[in-house]
Amino acid sequence: MEFSPITAATLIDLGASRPPEPGASTATLDTAVGAPAGPPSNTSDTFREILGHYDITHITPREFTEMIQKLHAAGVIDDAQFRELSLVRLDLDAAGVDPEEPVDLLELHADQMNEQQRELSRLNERAKRNPGVTVEATQALATLQTRMAWLQKFARVQSGVEPQGIDLVA
Numbered sequence: 001m002e003f004s005p006i007t008a009a010t011l012i013d014l015g016a017s018r019p020p021e022p023g024a025s026t027a028t029l030d031t032a033v034g035a036p037a038g039p040p041s042n043t044s045d046t047f048r049e050i051l052g053h054y055d056i057t058h059i060t061p062r063e064f065t066e067m068i069q070k071l072h073a074a075g076v077i078d079d080a081q082f083r084e085l086s087l088v089r090l091d092l093d094a095a096g097v098d099p100e101e102p103v104d105l106l107e108l109h110a111d112q113m114n115e116q117q118r119e120l121s122r123l124n125e126r127a128k129r130n131p132g133v134t135v136e137a138t139q140a141l142a143t144l145q146t147r148m149a150w151l152q153k154f155a156r157v158q159s160g161v162e163p164q165g166i167d168l169v170a
Contacts, residue, residue, distance in 0.1 A: 043075075043076055046074045046075075046076050047071070047076045047157065048157055050067065050070045050071055050074065050076070051067070051154055051157045051158055052158070053067075054067045054154075054158070055158060056104075056105045056106060056151055056154045056155055056158065057104045057105070057106055057107070057155070058102045058103075058104065059102060059103065059105060060098075060099060060100050060101060060102050060103070061089055061092040061093065061097055061098075061099045061101070061103070062099040062100060064088065064089055064092070064105070065086075065089050068082060068085045068086065068089075069082075071085075081150075084146065084147065084150070085147075085150055087143075087147060088105065088109075088147050088150075088151070091108075091109075091112070091147070092108075095108070105151050106148075106151055106152070106155060109144060109147060109148045109151055110148070112144055113141065113144045113145065113148060116137065116140055116141045116144055117141060119137050120137045120138060120141055123137050
């Protein structure tokens with residue numbers, strides 16, 4: 001199976017019109033899971049306000065951690081979402097990125113997804129002889145795709161592109 005490379009330029013639109021998966025929550029930015037009680041626009045405004053101070057295409061790991069901590073403290077993201085986003089920081093640490101070195105998270109994750117897709121393609125070739133060998137690689141790719149979905153949501157809010165609201169459930 002062949003995969004097309006993913007580029008940072010196409011990531012913001014990737015999945016923007018994707019239908020929800022069966023059983024998936026359809027909560028939008030205004031009705032986020034774990035959002036504080038009150039008028040729906042409060043969560044949306046808070047989300048935009050916090051993200052307005054950051055640029056995920058030029059953000060340090062330390063700033064990213066600060067951003068997700070603020071989103072969590074404001075009740076915009078719940079504990080599970082905070083843990084998922086914290087894994088982005090672990091990815092940065094594992095890649096040896098200095099906590100004060102600005103990175104383009106969309107590009108970095110696109111590169112990671114492309115590498116995982118290449119690995120999955122190699123494993124698919126081996127799986128023809130040994131079925132089941134691709135399970136771990138498929139799960140790793142799915143994890144990266146979930147993280148990328150969050151980063152894309154942040155980028156859409158930061159760019160002002162918000163067709164039909166932003167789904168906070170990655």
